[in-house]
Amino acid sequence: MKRWLNKKQNETKPNKADWEKTLEKSNDFTRSNYINQKSNVHFCLTFIATLVDEQIIQQGVLPYLLEGELKTLEDIKKTVPSADVEISNDQTVIDKKILNGYIMLTIDSEPEHFAFIATQKEIVRSLSPPEIEFSVIGPKEAFVESLGQNLNLIRKRLPVKELIIEEYTLGSLSQTKVAVLYMEGITNEDNINTVKQRISEVEFDAITDSSYIVQLISDNSNSPFPQLLDTERPDRIAGILAEGKIAIVVDGSPHVLIAPTTLIEFFSSFEDYFLNWILASFFRLIRGCAVLFSLLVTPIYVAVLSYHYELIPKDLLGTLVTSRRQIPLPPILEALFLELTIELLREAGARLPTKVGQTIGIVGGIVIGTASVEAGLTSNVLLIIVALAALASFTTPVYKMGNTIRLLRFPFLIFAELWGLLGIVFAFCIMLTHLIRLTSLGRPFLEPFYPPRATDLKDAFIRLPFNKQTLRPLFLRTKNRTRYNKKKATEKKDIDE
Amino acid sequence: MPNLPIEDRFKISPFLVFYMITSMQIGIGVLGYQRLIAQYANEDAWISVLIAGSLIHIIVWMMYKIMETVDGDLVTAHIYVAGNFIGKLLSTFFVFYFFTYSLTILRSYLEVIQVWMFPTMSIFWFTLAYLLLCIYIIYGGFRTVVGIAFFGIVLPAYLFLIFGFNLKFANFEHLLPILDNSFKDILLGSYHMSLTFIGFEIVLFFYPFIKNPQKSKKWAHLAILTTTLLYTGLMMLTLSFFSEEQLRKSIWATLTMWKIVQMPFVERFEYIGIATWSLVILPNFCISLWVASRLLKRIFNLQQKKGVFLISITNLIVINFIDTREQVGLINDYTGKAGFIFTFLYIPLLLVMVLIVKKVKKK
Numbered sequence: 001m002k003r004w005l006n007k008k009q010n011e012t013k014p015n016k017a018d019w020e021k022t023l024e025k026s027n028d029f030t031r032s033n034y035i036n037q038k039s040n041v042h043f044c045l046t047f048i049a050t051l052v053d054e055q056i057i058q059q060g061v062l063p064y065l066l067e068g069e070l071k072t073l074e075d076i077k078k079t080v081p082s083a084d085v086e087i088s089n090d091q092t093v094i095d096k097k098i099l100n101g102y103i104m105l106t107i108d109s110e111p112e113h114f115a116f117i118a119t120q121k122e123i124v125r126s127l128s129p130p131e132i133e134f135s136v137i138g139p140k141e142a143f144v145e146s147l148g149q150n151l152n153l154i155r156k157r158l159p160v161k162e163l164i165i166e167e168y169t170l171g172s173l174s175q176t177k178v179a180v181l182y183m184e185g186i187t188n189e190d191n192i193n194t195v196k197q198r199i200s201e202v203e204f205d206a207i208t209d210s211s212y213i214v215q216l217i218s219d220n221s222n223s224p225f226p227q228l229l230d231t232e233r234p235d236r237i238a239g240i241l242a243e244g245k246i247a248i249v250v251d252g253s254p255h256v257l258i259a260p261t262t263l264i265e266f267f268s269s270f271e272d273y274f275l276n277w278i279l280a281s282f283f284r285l286i287r288g289c290a291v292l293f294s295l296l297v298t299p300i301y302v303a304v305l306s307y308h309y310e311l312i313p314k315d316l317l318g319t320l321v322t323s324r325r326q327i328p329l330p331p332i333l334e335a336l337f338l339e340l341t342i343e344l345l346r347e348a349g350a351r352l353p354t355k356v357g358q359t360i361g362i363v364g365g366i367v368i369g370t371a372s373v374e375a376g377l378t379s380n381v382l383l384i385i386v387a388l389a390a391l392a393s394f395t396t397p398v399y400k401m402g403n404t405i406r407l408l409r410f411p412f413l414i415f416a417e418l419w420g421l422l423g424i425v426f427a428f429c430i431m432l433t434h435l436i437r438l439t440s441l442g443r444p445f446l447e448p449f450y451p452p453r454a455t456d457l458k459d460a461f462i463r464l465p466f467n468k469q470t471l472r473p474l475f476l477r478t479k480n481r482t483r484y485n486k487k488k489a490t491e492k493k494d495i496d497e
Numbered sequence: 498m499p500n501l502p503i504e505d506r507f508k509i510s511p512f513l514v515f516y517m518i519t520s521m522q523i524g525i526g527v528l529g530y531q532r533l534i535a536q537y538a539n540e541d542a543w544i545s546v547l548i549a550g551s552l553i554h555i556i557v558w559m560m561y562k563i564m565e566t567v568d569g570d571l572v573t574a575h576i577y578v579a580g581n582f583i584g585k586l587l588s589t590f591f592v593f594y595f596f597t598y599s600l601t602i603l604r605s606y607l608e609v610i611q612v613w614m615f616p617t618m619s620i621f622w623f624t625l626a627y628l629l630l631c632i633y634i635i636y637g638g639f640r641t642v643v644g645i646a647f648f649g650i651v652l653p654a655y656l657f658l659i660f661g662f663n664l665k666f667a668n669f670e671h672l673l674p675i676l677d678n679s680f681k682d683i684l685l686g687s688y689h690m691s692l693t694f695i696g697f698e699i700v701l702f703f704y705p706f707i708k709n710p711q712k713s714k715k716w717a718h719l720a721i722l723t724t725t726l727l728y729t730g731l732m733m734l735t736l737s738f739f740s741e742e743q744l745r746k747s748i749w750a751t752l753t754m755w756k757i758v759q760m761p762f763v764e765r766f767e768y769i770g771i772a773t774w775s776l777v778i779l780p781n782f783c784i785s786l787w788v789a790s791r792l793l794k795r796i797f798n799l800q801q802k803k804g805v806f807l808i809s810i811t812n813l814i815v816i817n818f819i820d821t822r823e824q825v826g827l828i829n830d831y832t833g834k835a836g837f838i839f840t841f842l843y844i845p846l847l848l849v850m851v852l853i854v855k856k857v858k859k860k
Binding site: 169307308310311312313316409419420421422424425428429430431432434436446450451452 | 509510513594610614615618623627630633634637640641644645646648759760761762763764766769770772773776777779
């Protein structure tokens with residue numbers, strides 16, 4: 001019986017293989033036969049028309065195959081001027097190769113062997129300036145959707161052999177290529193291993209963007225805080241690689257991931273490093289205040305007007321009370337109404353095409369705002385506060401963190417309504433605990449504040465000048481902490497010397 | 498239970514001991530210790546504070562001596578001195594001690610909230626919320642607890658700048674004449690500082706969690722020095738800000754001092770102060786819960802996860818039964834006394850015992 005089965009299998013072999021049966025259902029599956037003009041060898045090309053570049057086939061492959069010396073498959077390596085020619089007898093790789101844009105070449109005389117010639121069609125969007133992380137000063141290149149192009153952008157900024165690029169293929173259906181980048185001799189081994197392990201453990205069918213990876217490999221996926229930073233700036237990636245961090249590039253995504261990160265990095269824009277340190281520090285402080293303002297100001301308004309009238313001096317209270325005199329709603333409803341309006345505007349603006357989006361902004365912001373004050377639904381003081389808070393939340397340089405901050409306002413509002421100022425502090429304590437517990441690749445997320453590390457504070461709230469930053473960040477536990485030798489840098493000894 | 502060594506990644510740097518001690522010491526006592534001390538020592542009350550603080554340095558030295566000798570926490574010391582069974586029995590008292598401590602702190606703070614902010618604040622719901630937060634913190638491990646202690650000191654530190662407003666109205670002649678009171682009265686004042694000063698004894702319980710415990714010594718002493726100077730300074734300011742009569746009537750002198758703050762956009766600053774104070778209370782409450790549950794683990798081998806729940810639920814039930822001002826005062830007194838007995842009587846005694854046992858064992 002067994003023997004009979006085996007025999008049967010042997011007989012079916014000349015018939016179509018599984019991959020062929022499935023692929024034949026697609027219309028772009030192409031198979032064409034040719035005859036070599038010199039040796040009269042019959043050969044057959046199999047490929048998927050939508051994946052290959054016809055120009056390469058017509059100019060770089062076919063003429064050589066038709067007119068060159070072609071007797072065996074080995075001859076292809078000599079005749080076809082392409083670096084990526086492979087001859088194999090492994091049936092299992094056929095579908096993968098064909099689906100990656102190779103053409104398969106078979107000769108009747110050698111049915112067991114197949115040659116693969118690379119003819120992929122690369123559709124690359126041309127480089128464009130960064131849109132989300134725009135900076136007035138500094139390079140204007142941004143990543144695109146092609147892995148090769150992105151790696152090129154990084155490599156040319158760090159042309160040293162220490163830059164290591166390791167590739168993985170993730171996603172059972174999407175077969176997405178993911179590259180892990182780090183600097184050998186600088187980046188901490190534990191961090192590299194953690195990233196590699198987490199990436200190789202990813203189980204998912206289709207990974208279409210780097211944000212999938214973020215969610216699949218973060219330490220705590222139930223946190224509103226993003227734990228991996230994503231950027232579209234190649235210069236930022238070069239900068240963080242030199243610091244000793246790890247970059248993860250995902251094919252098909254214009255956003256490259258950075259790990260490990262700390263909370264403060266989400267509030268520092270890369271432009272800070274292009275500016276003079278005094279200005280950069282000033283802008284960072286402004287941004288820090290903006291975040292606190294955006295988070296706390298509406299809850300404080302609700303807390304004060306619901307519970308703590310006494311907190312406000314008489315004169316200021318007069319202004320507040322006058323503006324609220326005809327409002328029928330309690331402060332919490334008033335605040336929620338306005339906050340939700342702003343969220344609606346933002347969401348509508350984000351979903352609509354740019355030009356319509358702007359109009360919506362104007363209509364929503366001005367018309368709804370003014371109308372609701374005139375209709376007596378909201379006080380104009382609160383309108384100012386909410387608008388300012390929304391504005392402040394947009395100063396966050398990282399888009400994902402801005403979203404988090406806007407979301408966090410709502411629990412704060414609810415606690416403010418419950419217990420007034422006490423509730424705000426309570427909500428703050430919850431947030432603080434959550435942040436203390438958070439880690440990014442096992443490194444504390446709140447560093448350098450907790451655990452307190454004075455040396456890393458040089459690049460936190462303020463950014464000290466480069467000549468004060470001779471060491472790499474402590475929390476990365478880099479193998480080589482010195483960025484440059486300070487002694488070599490010339491120093492003035494005295495006035496006029 | 499085998500004395501398992503703590504893994505390195507759960508340990509804390511020696512300097513964080515500073516924040517642990519200060520955040521545990523500064524708590525509910527600071528809001529109103531002045532009246533109590535001034536009752537005995539009058540204008541010399543600040544000397545009482547100074548004396549109490551200096552004595553604590555000796556106790557801290559003793560604590561470190563005990564822990565170095567037995568190389569472990571208080572439970573190890575007890576077992577070292579009295580054997581496994583009696584040692585663990587002795588340690589059980591400290592579960593109650595820290596349970597009461599946490600209860601005292603939270604209930605006194607609730608008293609402040611009820612008197613100053615929300616007269617109808619529900620004890621049950623607030624305690625429940627606070628306990629849930631603490632469980633969340635403790636589940637994050639010891640490092641999270643220390644983190645809360647750190648922020649519990651650093652973030653509310655701005656409150657001490659506020660006393661600058663009181664300087665304008667301070668009359669430092671109130672402090673004169675110096676040393677007009679009998680030494681006994683001054684010492685009585687020192688004795689009543691117990692509740693405000695206790696908290697430093699927690700080192701006895703988290704000692705195995707310190708990296709390089711030798712190095713943490715100086716930080717422990719620095720912490721005591723800081724709180725002593727802080728309390729002394731605040732005491733002097735209070736004495737010179739209030740008249741004797743006024744102070745006698747101010748149960749929460751510190752809060753009353755905040756009342757005079759006036760800024761263009763804020764009046765009645767004590768509301769902000771009290772709200773911020775919940776961040777100061779949090780480490781107090783949280784660390785005592787942590788210590789109590791840690792002790793349960795060390796003594797009864799109970800998982801700390803379950804221990805925290807057990808203590809929290811007991812806390813939640815018992816706190817409802819303390820509902821009058823007198824009872825709050827009473828439990829404050831008892832905790833103060835227990836703290837005094839623990840730190841000033843029990844620790845020296847334990848040190849002597851440990852040293853004797855060490856000599857016997859050597860022979």
